[in-house]
Amino acid sequence: MSNTDTALELYRLMCEIRAFEEEGERLLRAGRLAGNLHLSLGQEAVAAGVCSALAATDHITTTHRGHGHCVAKGGDPERMFAELFGHADGYSKGRAGSMHIADPDSGILGATAIVGGSFGMAIGAAFGAQVLGTGAVAVAFFGEGASAEGTLHEALNLAALWKLPMVFCCENNQYAEMTHVREHISGSIRAIAAAHDLAAEEIDGNDAVAVREAADAAVARARAGEGPTLLECMTYRWSGHYVGDPESYRDPEEVAAGKAADPIALLGERLAAGGEGERLEEIREAANRRIAEAADRAAGGQPASPDLLLADVYAS
C-alpha cells in the first residue's frame, strides 16, 4: 500500500470507531442500553494505527474501553452492537455486554473489565505463537492506569526474557476513572519497560500515521523473533470515564485543549494538504452509514434468551 492508501485506510478506521462510539452513546442516552459504556472518543488513532499493522491471524486483547480496538481489528460492528443490546447475535450471545467482545476470526481474544487483566491472555497468545511457530504477534492494549497493576511488571519481564512476539500498547489518556496519571504512576511507563530490557517508545497517540509506523516496526521486530516492544501512546480521553460521568474532577479548558488535538481532523488536514481532501467526506459518510446500519440491524435482533444462560459455560 502506498503511504496515501495507508493514511486513507487509517482515516476510514478512525471514522468508523468514532461513529461506533457516538452511536453507542446515543443509544445509551436514549435508554436503549443497560449497564455502563466506556468510550474511546479521541483515542481513535491508537486503535487504528496499531490494529491496521496487524493481520487477522494476529491477536489482540483489550479492555473496558475496547470498542475502537475491536472495530479496527476487524470485529463486526453489528455483532458488537448486538452484544451491547444484550441480543442473541452478539459476540457473547448477548450475555456479557460491551466489555466482552471476543472473535477468533478477527483475532480478538477478548476484552476484560478487569484493569490490568489483559496482559495474561496476550502474553499467552504470544507464547502460543512462539511454540507453534505461527509467526503471529499478540498486542495487549491497556491504559496508563492499568500500569499500576503488578500484572504489567510480570508480563514485561516474561515477554522480555522469552523474547515473545508481543507488543504492549499503552494508551496514556491521562486519566484512570477520576484520577490523573500524576497521582497514579511514578516514573514513565516506557522507562519502566526499558528497564526490563524491552524496546520502548513514546508516541504521539493522536497521530495515526506515527502510531502506525511505530506499530509496523514493533510488529516486524516481534515477527523476527527480536522480542517485545512497549509503545506508550500519549492521547486524551474526550468523554467521561463512562457515559454520564459528571466529570467534576477535570477542567473544561483542559478537555477543550484535549479535543483540539482531534486525531481525525489532524489526519484529515494532512490528507487534504496532500490533495486527498475530496475523498474524506465520502469516507466519513460511508463509515457513518456502515455503523448506523450495523446498529439498526443489531437493534432488530432477538434478545438473548435465558435458555442460553447455561450454554457455553463448559465445552464438551
Add this chain to the structure above:
Amino acid sequence: MSNTDTALELYRLMCEIRAFEEEGERLLRAGRLAGNLHLSLGQEAVAAGVCSALAATDHITTTHRGHGHCVAKGGDPERMFAELFGHADGYSKGRAGSMHIADPDSGILGATAIVGGSFGMAIGAAFGAQVLGTGAVAVAFFGEGASAEGTLHEALNLAALWKLPMVFCCENNQYAEMTHVREHISGSIRAIAAAHDLAAEEIDGNDAVAVREAADAAVARARAGEGPTLLECMTYRWSGHYVGDPESYRDPEEVAAGKAADPIALLGERLAAGGEGERLEEIREAANRRIAEAADRAAGGQPASPDLLLADVYAS
C-alpha cells in the same frame, strides 16, 4: 559509634547469624526439627548491614530465608529456636515454624513463606509511620527471585508516589530455588526501581560496611521524607535452597567461588589489618556461645500444646 566499633558490631552480628544458621542446620540434620529450613549462610553482611542501621522502632518484613534478618534486628534467638522446634515459647507459640517470626518489640513485622508477599506489610508500616508521624522507617527484605512478582512493581510505584519512608532491600543471591537469576529477571532490579523514580543502588552484598553505609544513607533519606530507596545487594547463597537440597543444578566450582567471598572473613581481615585482630576470636566465641545456649534452652521448652491451636485466630 566509631567506624571501628560499627565494624566490630557488624562482625558480631554476622557471627551470630552464622552460628544461628549452622545450629539450625545441625538440628535439622539430626532429625530434631520438622519441615524445611532455608539458610542465609553467606548472606550475613546484608542482614547485619541493614538491620544495624535501624532502631528497634523501625520495622522490617522478611522472607522464607529470614533468620539472619531477625537475629540482626534484635529478635531473641531462644524464641526463634523455640519456634523452629514447635515449642510453646516460640514467637508464634510454636504453631507456625521457621518462616514466621514476628516480634513487635524488635520491630519484626513478620516473615512470610509467600515469595513477594513481604512488600505489602512493609509498605503499610511505612504508610503508618508517615500518617502517624512516628519517624519510623520500614525495610522489606526480598530475594531477586521475588522481583518477578507483580507485588514489587506495585509497591515500588506506591512508595515512590507517596514518598514513603521505606527501604527495599533485595538480596540478589543469584538463585531462586533451583533456577539462576538470568532465567528469571530481564533487566536489573535496581534499574527497574530507578525507572519508578526511586533512589536505587548496587552494592557489594558481601561487604557489611558497604551495606551499612548504603543503608545509613537510605534510612536517612527515608526519615527526612525524601522517599524510598532500593538497595540491590549482590551476594551468593552458600547452602542449597533448603537444608538437604541435592543442588544438582549448580557447579561445585561456582559454589566454591561464592564461598571464597565470605563476608565474615572479609570484614575480619579488614579489622585485623586495622589492628583489631585479637578481638575477633573472642567475638566469634561469644556469638557461638550465645546461640548454642539459646538453642539449648529452647530445646528444653514445652512442645506447643494443641490447646492453643485455636488461640489467637481472632483478637477480641
Add this chain to the structure above:
Amino acid sequence: MKELKYWRAINEAMAEEMERDESVVLIGEDVGRPGGPYIATKGLYDRFGPTRVRDTPISESTLIGLATGGSMVGLRVIVEIMFLDFLTLAADQLVNHAAKVRSVSGGAFEVPMVMRTMCGAGKNTGPQHGQSLESWVAHIPGLKVVWPSNPADAKGLLKAAVRDPNPVVFIESLQLWASRGEVPEEETLVPIGAAAVPREGGDVTIVSWGGATPRALEAAEALDSRGVDAEVVDLRSLAPLDEETILGSVAKTGRLVVVHDAVRPFGGGAEIAALVAERRFDHLKAPVRRVTSQFAPVPFPPQLEDAYYPGTNDVVDACLASVGEAAAR
C-alpha cells in the same frame, strides 16, 4: 430515627468513626477528591484531608498490604476494593497475610482493618463485576465477614467493623445502594456475629443476607397472604456465623430455605444447610432448600439477570414446597 440511603449510611459511618478516632484512615481508588466511584466517600477528603483520605493507584494487592501493615503499626485502615470480584487480585495479601498475622505472631500483632467492597449483583455489571464471593472469605480463619441488607445495619456494622481488632471484609450491595431505611439518630453499633430476625414466623425459616434479604422479606409477605408464616433470618455476618439464631429458628419452624445471589455449588447456602442438617436434623420436617443463582458467569442484560438471580417468586415457591412436604418419618 432518620431516613438514610444505604450509601449515605456507609458514608456517615466512616465520617463518624474518622471524627471519633484519628487513627482511622481511608484508602482506595478514587476515594479521595472524587469522593469514590459510587460516592460512598463523598466529603471525607475535604473534611479529613489528604493524609487520612488517599486516592491510590490501581494496585489492589498492595492496597490490602498497605491496610495490613498500616493497621499493625497503629492505624485503623479502611481500604476500599472497588468490587468484590477484585478480591481475586488481592487474595494473597488478605488470606495469606492479613488473616494470619495475629495467629502467626503468637497474638503479638493485631490487624484492625476493614476491607470495604461492593457486590455488583443485579445491576448489569456483568461477569467480572457481579460475582458473589462471600463464601471464599467466610472460609478463611482470621477474617470476619459482614454484609448489611439495609441502611441501619450498614451504618452500625461498619462502625463496629472499624472498631473491631480483626480484619473485617465489609460487603456492600450495589442493588441496595439507593434504598432507604430508618437509621437511629444516636450512635449505634451493630454487633458483628449477630443475625437479625426482621420477621418472625412459625412455619418456615428463610435465611438470607445482603442483597437477597429484601427478596426474602417480600417472599415472606407474599407467603403470609397464602397462609404461610415465614420467619426471615438476615445473617448480617457470615463470619462469625450466628449459629444459635439459625438453629433456634429451625428448631421452631422445622423448615429451612436459604436464599443467596451466589451460585449454588460450594456457596454460602451449603454451610447453612449443612449446619442445620447436622444440628437440627431431628427438628427438620422437610428437605432443606437452596434458592440461588444459576451456575454460570453473571450475565449482563436485564432479562438474563431476571432469569439468573433468585427472585421473590422462587423463594415463595421453595417455601410452599417445603411447607407442603409431609414429614416423611
Add this chain to the structure above:
Amino acid sequence: MKELKYWRAINEAMAEEMERDESVVLIGEDVGRPGGPYIATKGLYDRFGPTRVRDTPISESTLIGLATGGSMVGLRVIVEIMFLDFLTLAADQLVNHAAKVRSVSGGAFEVPMVMRTMCGAGKNTGPQHGQSLESWVAHIPGLKVVWPSNPADAKGLLKAAVRDPNPVVFIESLQLWASRGEVPEEETLVPIGAAAVPREGGDVTIVSWGGATPRALEAAEALDSRGVDAEVVDLRSLAPLDEETILGSVAKTGRLVVVHDAVRPFGGGAEIAALVAERRFDHLKAPVRRVTSQFAPVPFPPQLEDAYYPGTNDVVDACLASVGEAAAR
C-alpha cells in the same frame, strides 16, 4: 498392572500426553532442567526440550495468563502452580479470565489448560503452604476441579484433564506423594466427574477426596472390625460433582459422614451435606456429620498437625455416632 508412586504416576501422565500430542506444553517454576521442586516433572525437559518445557519466573498470575492465552490459540498448557495457597496470587487470571473465556466469547474460544498444584496439608508446610482451598475453585462456573487420592487416579485423571477442553484445576497431595499403588499398564483415562467407590458398604456413607481418602478407607476397615459396614465414596472430582453416586450411596445407607482436610465453615463438606439434606432427606436416618480440620491457620509442627487434621479415629467416631443415632422420626 504395575506399581507406581503417586508422583511418578503424575510424571508418567505428563510424559505420555506430551508424547501423544505435540500441542501439550508444560510451564512452571523450576519445572524444566531441575525437574520440578518435588521432581514431578523429572526427565520431561530432557525428553521434550526447552520449547515445550519451560522454567518460569516467580509470577503465578502471569503463569495462569500464559496458560489461558496459550490454550486459546492452539496449545494445551499444563501449568504448575507450586502450592494451592498460591492460587491466591493467580485467582484473577483463573477465575475472572480462564474460567469465563468460553462463556463470554459465546463459545467461540476454548481453554484446554490444566493447572497442576500441590496441597501441602499434613506435611509440616505451615500456614501458607498447607491450605485446602478446593471449595474456592469448585464454586466457580467454568472450572473443573479434580483431586486424586491414589496413583492410578492421579495418572488417569491427569491424562483426562490434559484432553479436556476446559480449564481443569488438578490438585495433588503432598501427603500422598510417595504412596504406592497399582496403575494399569495400558492407557487408561479416568473420567472427570465420576466418583469412585473404593469400598462398598451398607451402614454409613463416608465421602472424602484427595489426601483424606486413605484415612476414610482406614476408618472403614476399623469400623468393619466393630461390625459397621461403611461405604467410601472418593469424589475424585469436585466439579463437576458426581451427585448420583453420592445420593445413591446415601439412599442405601441412610447416613453421611464427610471427611476433608479443609476447615469446616464454608468448606467442601458443606456442599455434600447440603446436597444430601436437599435430595436424600427422606432416606437420612441420622444427622449428617462433617469431620474436618480445626478453624485456624494450618499449624506447622507434627503434634499440632495431629490435632488439627481429621484423623482415622475421628472418622470412626463420627460413623459410630451416626450409626448409633436412632432414626428420630
